[in-house]
Amino acid sequence: MIDAMIMKGRALTPPVPNIVSSSGNDVPLLLATKLSPPRLARGILPRPRLERLAEQVTERSITVLKAPPGFGKTTLASIWADSLAAQGVAVAWLSLDEQDESVQRLLFYLAAALNHADPRLGLSCLGLHTELTFFSMETLASLLIHELIGFDRPLVLFVDDCHRIGDPILVNALRFFIERAPQHLHMVLISRRELPVALLEKRYVDDLLELDSCQLRFSLEETRDLLRKAGLELEQAGDLSAVHQDTDGWIAALRAFLLAPQFDARGEPRATSRGICLLFDDLLDSLDGPSRDYLCQLGLLDKFSTALICELIGAQPARQLMGELQCRQLFISSLGEHEHWFKLHPLFRRHLKRTCLDQQPDVVASFRFRAAQWFAKRGHWLDAIKLGLEAEQVEQVREWINRCAMELLERGDFSTLVMLEKRWKLEAGDVSLPLRMARAWAMGLALEVNVAETLLNELEADLAGRQQNGPASRDYWEMQSLRAMLLGLADHNETSGALAARCYQAMQHRPWITNVLLNLISCSHYHAGRWDAFYTVPPTFVDGRQGPGLLFHDCYRQSINALGECAQGRLQDAQSGLEHVLERIELSFNARMENPNPALLALPNALLAQLHYWRGDHEASETHLAKCMDFIAMGGFLDCLAAGYCTQARLQWHQGAATRARRTLEQLDVLATRHTWQRLRARVLLERVWLNLQDNKIREALSCSHALVELASQADTEATLDKRVYAQLSLLWLALCGIEETPILVENIEALLVLLQERQLELMYCDIALALGAYHCLRGLPEQGQPLLDEVLLRTQGSGAISLLQDLPLGQSCERLADHVTAQWKVGVDALFSAGQRLGPSAHSCNAALLGLTVKERQVVQLVAEGKSNKQIARDLNVTPETIKSHMKSIFAKLKVESRAQAAVMLQNAQPSQVARA
Known part of the structure; x- marks a missing residue:
């Protein structure tokens, strides 16, 4: 092919x-x-x-x-x-x-x-x-x-x-x-x-x-549609991102992957095929010997510029090679808006690298180290360190790390330090104090909290021996700031926020630490529902440089702000803030020819996936999940992890993949157990109750609900209501489905609603009130249930979170509920669902069906939608009317419709998401 x-x-x-x-x-x-x-x-x-x-x-x-x-x-x-x-x-x-x-x-x-x-x-x-x-x-x-x-x-x-x-x-x-x-x-x-x-x-x-x-090249959405059209469903959303990154949207590589899907040792998709390799070999054979050798050496670099190539192979050969690459369109593309920086297609670069290692082994180490030195002189530390390690210049890399560790950390590139920490296992005496501090910060940000605490304890013991750990010491307060962050990452938000406030007041820190403290303070107010304090936390501190360090903290702050806005039902405000920070990150890093840490981008993408799911836009939700699921566990805090994994599980269930949804929740449970996050464990149990009720697995739903109630009953010093809400909601769902009713359930729920109302937790309130209203109506108490349902409908119209209504687990009670609510309420719900229909599951079905049409059949449907007859369509497409009739039969069969009008409606229902993508 x-x-x-x-x-x-x-x-x-x-x-x-x-x-x-x-x-x-x-x-x-x-x-x-x-x-x-x-x-x-x-x-x-x-x-x-x-x-x-x-x-x-x-x-x-x-x-x-x-x-x-x-x-x-x-x-x-x-x-x-x-x-x-x-x-x-x-x-x-x-x-x-x-x-x-x-x-x-x-x-x-x-x-x-x-x-x-x-x-x-x-x-x-x-x-x-x-x-x-x-x-x-x-x-x-x-x-x-x-x-x-x-x-x-x-x-x-x-x-x-x-x-x-x-x-x-x-x-x-x-x-x-x-x-x-x-x-x-x-x-x-x-x-x-x-x-x-x-x-x-x-x-x-x-x-x-x-x-x-x-x-x-194919966009991420087009890659997803191509795989779906071919009937290939990948296990996780992150697999889609891996396929897209590996092929870089190259259609031939995607087709090769569809013919024979391949996965590497880690289970990640790979698109290389024999036909692709033969194509690359033909391209190399068309070059003269020196140009071919130089091009293979370029495969050792992630990115390159004309100046770098001139340094490595000489000015004249470099200009000749660059001219040849650009003239012949040899899988080269400029990076961002910078015409002087370039990259090769990932598959082509991998082939060149393999060829260079096989045919030019003597030049590889020298080439890499000279390139590393060139990058280091210009402050491109990530490229310098990577190439230096590949060239096995360990001592030189240690020296560079000592010079740039805190700079890397403050730019959000903590994953590099984590990789070095795990690779070298450096002892305390091997490195300077600033590097040891940077390592501890990096391990914390990567959610390696136990390792970070060990490093921090060693630092505190070392400073205590030097008698430099008093309250007046800057090092002391930096360590306290780090401890506050570790407490926050361990989900002890009240304790973390209080310690962060003391550190913030104690002395003036450098901007990076100041912003860490402000984020911790903001996060503690969000979890406690202290909205006045939440909105008066000083903004992200700017020192005039507007560098990546600011974006690092602003990304966390906007994610926390979005969580707060969502909790209060202001989904559009949350979405705007998250999209704005993603745009700023893209523009900023494009200007510097660097890529941001993907774990950092995973935070807003996970929240955007959840936002779009709540509003019924499943395609947009899938797109954001594909961008974050491979990285969210590397540096995402608890709420972002929950948003990503739980949204993916619900989408998988809606797509008929309940088994995959269960595996997704199992993965989240492993993370919750590893980090001892009881609040996340409670969320996983709630999602399992929902999933089991939807699949009519009563015993499993009961077991998960009982475990959740037991977990919520444990003593907790935090001010959050999450575990209590999850436990009561699971009990209410069981009662709603007629499975189990606990004593004083209604009284407990009504008291909880009052508390949620006081804290202005809009979405939680709607979740609980909707289930309680439906419960009352099914028990023949419409005078108690209908006002709650009306209130939820009104609030949902304001927030747009229609998935709260769509996902209510009614089990066998679904049809009975329709007989116990007012006609006006049903009309209101139908109107909400109709407004979200073009974004939600029905649009997904329309798009999936339309993907099965050939290009010619799609043109026929488009002309049908324009009101043209078969004769007019035949004339426009220069075919016979009998051919159009044959196309229409095929279209009716593929779309499972019975008339031209129904086919046109399906096309119109699918178009909004396509327009948005274009």
Whole structure:
């Protein structure tokens, strides 16, 4: 399949009538397959964000599709051609090959392509027959232009495989034609390499549309849809992210993974295949020896610049290599907006690295160390340390770590220090005090709380021996600040907040520690529901540099703020804050050519996943989960872990994967047990009660509820209500399903509602009130239950958290409840669900069904939605009405609908999420 995507063979067909081929190669024997776009393969994924660009093709004179093989250039162009033809635009197609290596031959085929689009075009050129070689390029091009001037329709001319023709021939054949063609001619040039500058140099920016591999590669959502269309469901959301990162959205690699899914020793997906490796080998074989060796050495680097390559291999070879890479589009892309920093495709880089290690083992260590030194001189510590370790320059790396440890920590790169700590197991006497402090902070941030406490105890004992641990000592208060953070990460938020407040008041700390303390204070107020104090905590401290350290703390602060806003039912405010901080992080790190710690980005992404789930947008929730689930356990605090894992479990259940949902909760339970997080353990038990009730597993639900009640009854010094709420809610669910009723349950619930109301915990209040209202109604007490249901409906309309209503575990009582509530309440709930229908499970079903359509079938449905009859659709798509009838039968079967109107409605229901993605 990969080879088929890369090499598009052509079949010899009889010559076009009235065209006589003479002996020799100047007058070609026309191949009809060169004049039509290739047939679209089955399994093509609809990509609305790119397909809609067909509209812009007719607004620009030139459109360029340039990318390495396997990025879907020809497929996209073919879809554009079909779409434009359906709109009444004349479409001409020409696929070039190595036999077209003459100006006259190329223009002769151009005339044939135009004639294939409309019989009135190209006749002057085609009629020259054997005299073709006696005419100049200007004459032949002028004949074509003259005919086009008299043509009364817009015409789009696609020229595929431009890379198969040498630049001089391409320029001589097309430059004159492009510059003087009439305005209603639009050209789409498709190539694996950069087109000659001379072809495009006189184009204004707004007259040229260019798409390269960056635009053509699959987005995360498209990768998910492709796997889903192929029937491949990955175990966890993080697996989707791993596949997407490994393939970098390269379509050929994704197809290879679908043919034979592979996983490494750690169970992570890998997309390398024999066909991909052969493609890479062919690309390397096309280079001269020195360029091939230098390119393989680039595979040892995660990123590179022209200056770095000049340092490593010399100025002249570096410029030649960079020019070759960019001209030939050899899987190279610029990083962010920085045109002087580049990276190679992950699979290509891995292949180059393996080739370099096999064929050039003597140069590897030296190359890595020289690159590490170059990075270190410029303060790119992460790259320097990584390459230094790979070059086995341990002592040099130790020296660099001593110089940059706190800088790395304050930028949020604590995972590097954690990796070194685990690798070296340094003793206390081996390193300086600042590095030991940095190590302790890093282990704490990575949730290695026990290790961090051991390091902290050693530091305190060391300072005590030096008699430097008094309240006036800066080191003393930094250690107290670290202890406050460890208490917070252990979920002792009240104790942590009180100690953090003392540290904050004791003395002026450096900005990084000040922000840690402010976050701890804010977190303690959130958990206690002290909203006045919560909103008056000073903002993240800024020292004027606006560096990554500020973003590190702002990410934590915005996550805490979002938790507070969500708890009070202000979901939109929470979402806006989280999205804003993610945008700032992306812009900031793009400007510095670095990547933020993924564990840090996991915090807001996990909360956004939960937010979108609450609001019924399951697709958006899945997208955010894919970005965070691989990393959330590395540095996420308890509430973010709960948000990510519990949201994933509920989504998996809604998708019919209850077994996977149980495994997800088991993984979360392991984390809760490892860190002794009783509050998280309580949340896991509540989710298990919900899951078992939904699956009608009564015994399991009872066991989990009893364990939860026992856990909540244990003494607790924290001010949070979470465990109490979870326990009472589980008991209420059991009673609601008619399984078990405990004494004074209603009295306990009503007292809890009063407390939740006082603390303004909106979502918890709605969860409890909804279940209690339904319970009263089912017991024949509508005068007590209906007011609660009405109140919950009103509050849900304000917050948008419709999943609270959708996820109420009613079991066998669901149908009975409908008979015990007012018609007005049912209308209100239906309206809420209808508003969320295009985002929730029904939209998911629509999208999944539409993914099963071919591109042609999707075009038919789109035209049906526009109100066109079968005859009109047949005319637009240039097929017979019988063909349209056949398409409609297939569409009805795939979408499981019975009418054209139902198919159109499904398309409209699915479109909002697609528009949002585009």
